[in-house]
Amino acid sequence: MFYGEYQHSVDAKGRVIIPSKFREGLGEKFILTKGLDNCLFAYSLEEWSNLEAKLRSLPFTDKDVRAFVRFFFAGAAEVEVDKQGRILIPQNLREYAGLEKDVYIIGVSTRVEVWDKSKWESYSGDENMSAESIAEKMAMLGI
Incomplete structure (x- = not known):
């Protein structure tokens, strides 16, 4: 399980340090992909395999499923x-997430997310991310 947030910098070659706490769970090799909200998602090979199996089970005849699977893979x-x-973040992924210098690397249960610093600060400071707002939504879900 991944949790916590860490600040790091992307160097001139597009490399970033992955916190040791996260490296333990991700492994020496892992999958980095486009995530939602213009961040990157990182999955251990095992978790990626589980996710891949779930996505493969979805009906490929559904246009939205095909679009999401294409986006993700x-x-x-x-x-x-x-x-x-x-790790070296591929150029296309750096461009997608707007990663230039300072980043946040955050743990989100079964995955790690890599965010541009200003995007994360804006997102996490948004009123939709307030503890009260989140608590209300979780209560509606029975959590």
């Missing part, structure tokens, strides 16, 4: 952690 890349604990 076409943007995916297997990345490898180097000896300094860094």
Whole structure:
């Protein structure tokens, strides 16, 4: 399980340090893909396999399913952690998420997300992310 948030910087070559706490769960190789809300999602190979199986079970005749599967898989890349604990974020993924320098790397249960610093600060500061608003929505879901 992944949790917490960490600030790091993307270097000139497009590399970023993955927090050691997250490297343990992700492994030496993992999948990085386009996520929702203009961030990147990172999955361990095992979790990616589970997700892939779920997506494969969806009806490919559904236009929305095809669009989501294409979005999710076409943007995916297997990345490898180097000896300094860094990964190289492919250019297309850096562009998608707007990653230039400062980033937040956050744990979200079964995945890790990589956010541009200003986008994360804007998103997490949004009134929709207030503790009260989230608590109300969770109560409606019975949590």
